[in-house]
Amino acid sequence: MLNNIGLPGLLLIAIVVLVLFGRGKISSLMGEVGKGITAFKKGVQEGKKELEEASAEEAKDITPKVEADAKVAAEVEKDKA
Numbered sequence: 001m002l003n004n005i006g007l008p009g010l011l012l013i014a015i016v017v018l019v020l021f022g023r024g025k026i027s028s029l030m031g032e033v034g035k036g037i038t039a040f041k042k043g044v045q046e047g048k049k050e051l052e053e054a055s056a057e058e059a060k061d062i063t064p065k066v067e068a069d070a071k072v073a074a075e076v077e078k079d080k081a
Contacts, residue, residue, distance in 0.1 A: 005013075018026065
């Protein structure tokens with residue numbers, strides 16, 4: 001159904017919309033659409049950044065701490081004696 005619209009049909013639809021809503025209403029609507037797209041992109045970037053930070057924190061904590069292990073071993077030796 002929509003395959004046969006063509007350029008003249010699209011121009012006619014655009015003119016009808018412009019007459020019905022007016023230039024000011026359409027420009028404000030497009031401004032709001034632009035703000036929405038910008039906010040969406042910002043949210044996606046922040047979410048991606050949070051995921052990367054979380055995975056980086058998990059990767060940092062994989063090495064054991066030698067000093068803590070030595071203190072625990074010394075306490076165990078004291079308890080045995």
